[in-house]
Amino acid sequence: MFTPEGPTLRELTVQALSSVERGYDLLAPKFDHTPFRTPDRILDATAEALRGLGPFASGLDVCCGTGAGMGVLRSLCRERIVGADFSTGMLAAARRTVATPPPPGTEPTVAYVRADARALPFASAFDLAVTFGALGHFLPAERAAVFAGVHRALRPGGIFAFPIAAPPSPGSVLYWTLLGFDAVMRVRNVLWRPPFVMYYRTCALREIRAGLRAAGFTVALEPVRGAARRPDGSPGWALVVARRS
Numbered sequence: 455m456f457t458p459e460g461p462t463l464r465e466l467t468v469q470a471l472s473s474v475e476r477g478y479d480l481l482a483p484k485f486d487h488t489p490f491r492t493p494d495r496i497l498d499a500t501a502e503a504l505r506g507l508g509p510f511a512s513g514l515d516v517c518c519g520t521g522a523g524m525g526v527l528r529s530l531c532r533e534r535i536v537g538a539d540f541s542t543g544m545l546a547a548a549r550r551t552v553a554t555p556p557p558p559g560t561e562p563t564v565a566y567v568r569a570d571a572r573a574l575p576f577a578s579a580f581d582l583a584v585t586f587g588a589l590g591h592f593l594p595a596e597r598a599a600v601f602a603g604v605h606r607a608l609r610p611g612g613i614f615a616f617p618i619a620a621p622p623s624p625g626s627v628l629y630w631t632l633l634g635f636d637a638v639m640r641v642r643n644v645l646w647r648p649p650f651v652m653y654y655r656t657c658a659l660r661e662i663r664a665g666l667r668a669a670g671f672t673v674a675l676e677p678v679r680g681a682a683r684r685p686d687g688s689p690g691w692a693l694v695v696a697r698r699s
């Protein structure tokens with residue numbers, strides 16, 4: 455699961471016993487060598503699915519980490535892209551990342567902003583917002599603030615898009631792995647302060663959809679070409695496309 459360049463077990467343990475913000479500060483230099491960074495195949499398929507919904511002038515990557523989603527925005531937005539995250543370590547790593555430059559004349563400006571996703575400091579500034587691999591860091595009760603902040607950050611008609619995994623079949627290895635992970639996290643958070651919030655099983659489509667609608671979005675689930683298949687042949691993930699109406 456981890457390459458030799460990735461964190462050691464000891465480093466992971468120290469990170470997991472820290473707060474979310476501090477944990478990511480510590481993990482940042484090695485984050486791109488962990489399975490927690492969103493894989494390129496998901497980023498590429500997302501970009502392809504969003505291309506037909508553009509054009510986009512400006513984009514926001516919420517919880518950008520080391521910048522995985524910034525490449526998606528860079529390929530879709532003409533004028534300005536912004537990555538927002540509350541970990542200074544992750545933002546520093548993102549700033550160091552050199553992405554392949556797009557053709558001359560089409561390059562958007564790039565900025566990184568330290569911000570808590572539960573209180574995003576933007577108003578009617580973007581046509582497109584994305585987020586990858588971060589919604590599990592918010593308790594269901596906190597998601598309303600995240601969705602409201604993204605809604606506020608978008609211009610009318612703007613799109614908030616993110617991949618959502620199909621729920622694993624009950625009894626599959628993945629099902630038990632995620633159940634086990636969340637159970638360990640819950641025990642850890644009862645016994646240890648500060649908490650590290652990361653739960654995989656709190657992001658069911660039904661609740662996500664309801665939360666987005668409550669924030670003022672219209673919501674569609676878009677199939678993605680090339681999405682990995684589950685053993686029964688159904689797609690392993692799809693794209694939530696929420697539009698500020």
Ligand SMILES: C[S@@+](CC[C@H](N)C(=O)[O-])C[C@H]1O[C@@H](n2cnc3c(N)ncnc32)[C@H](O)[C@@H]1O
Pocket residue numbers: 474475478490491492516517518519520521522523538539540541544569570571572585586587588591
């Ligand atoms: C698993 S990483 C994902 C990073 C990147 N989006 C990716 O897909 O590779 C989660 C990121 O969410 C950020 N994060 C978690 N809670 C946050 C919050 N309340 N506000 C801002 N960023 C947050 C972390 O600092 C971390 O960079």
